[in-house]
Amino acid sequence: MTESLPKVDSEMEKTIKKLNEGVKYHHAEFKESKPLPMSAACKAKIFRIFGRDNKSLQKLFGYASDIILWRNKRITIGVLGFATAIWVLFELLEYHFLTLVCHVLILALAFVYLWSNASTLFKKSPPKIPEVRLPEDVVLSVAGALRIEINGVLAFLHDIAAGKDVKKFIVVIAGLWLFSIIGSCCDFLTLLYISFLLLHAVPVLYEKYEVKIDAFAEKAEAEIKKQYAVFDMKVLSKIPKGLYKGKKFI
Secondary structure (H helix, E strand, O other): OOOHHHHHHHHHHHHHHHHHHHHHHHHHHHHHOOOOOHHHHHHHHOOOOOOOOOOHHHHHHHHHHHHHOOOOHHHHHHHHHHHHHHHHHHHHOOOOHHHHHHHHHHHHHHHHHHHHHHHHHOOOOOOOOOOOOOOHHHHHHHHHHHHHHHHHHHHHHHHHHOOOOHHHHHHHHHHHHHHHHHHHHOOHHHHHHHHHHHHHHHHHHHHHOHHHHHHHHHHHHHHHHHHHHHHHHHOHHHOOOOOOOOOOOO
16 A cells, blocks of 8 residues: 555656646747737628728729719819709709700800901911710720610519519519609609719718718618518518519520
8 A cells, every 4th residue: 555655646746747737838829829909800890881991982983982082172062063053054943954055055156156257357376176076986885884784674673573582572662662752752853963962972971980880780781681581481481482484585
């Protein structure tokens, strides 16, 4: 019995040493490993409407981002002033488009004609009137891009009419119904002018209050998904899907 006790003590000392060495090793590894900064970890989990890139609005609007985001205030104010003048002419003063075009052409042609004749009387060089022509490649590229967009819209409407996606069908019907209500309240020109003003106001406000708007949008999206899941389970799942598989003619 007395001989076995030292052996047990020596084995316990060895195991305790191994445990201490393991704890020291893991403690050294924990010190050497650098944790992810809080800012980067929080940014990775933040919900953003237009993605994680801060320049997403500039990519979305392209060359017009400087005007829409008020980077160049003079040009933005000029564009808004021109749009406001057009709206006042056609909506408040009830000026007709054809009348306005004819009056502008009359004034322009009369001014250039008088300038050309007056230059010969006063022995000055006549005005150089540039020839305006539409290049063929530009017209073809615009027509091709317009054709692609129209075909995409027609294909989208074809899929909805065939009953392939009930969610898209409900969204489109609700959107058209909403536009019909808005159209009954104001005419097309006023609606276009309001949309133009919102286009120059909403992106700037989003850029200024981006964090608050993203947080609200995240909550709204979660609530909409929750309500849609309930609606899908109670209503949409019971609707039979369309069996029509028509050929695409586009």
